[in-house]
Amino acid sequence: RVTLLGDAVHAMNPVLGLGTNNAFQDADLLSQALINYSSEEPISCIQEYENEMRKRSTVDVLKSRSMALNMSAPVGLLRTFIRNCSLKFTNFILNFSSIFRKYIE
Incomplete structure (x- = not known):
């Protein structure tokens, strides 16, 4: 049996920055499910994770x-x-402030 996590399961637009967070949460959830592994029902922990x-x-x-x-x-x-x-x-303000800081120092 194979299971996936992160973007392999649920690809997301990078704008919100949720892809990596979901991958970490998936890994944590999968590791918790694997702790409950039982030889009588080997697939149940994967189903629980999914x-x-x-x-x-x-x-x-x-x-x-x-x-x-x-x-x-x-x-x-x-x-x-x-x-x-x-x-x-915004670009002008950022550039101006960085130049201004150089002259102050």
Whole structure:
């Protein structure tokens, strides 16, 4: 019997940063399930892991999918203009503050 964990089971958009967290949680859940291994029912621990993993990760997969759809949806000219101006302003502030710090030191 083979089981999977992390992105091999539930690939997610990297924007939310949930992929690695889910992989760690899957590994922890699988190790806990393997502690309960029984030679009479060898597959039951894997089934237990997979059932719990699906329950836990479904919410994160749906959040990730929703975020990916929101990011790829057309936003219109005004929102695009506001986004681009905000990014340019943020970049300017970050560059200005780093240059300003050099002169203060």
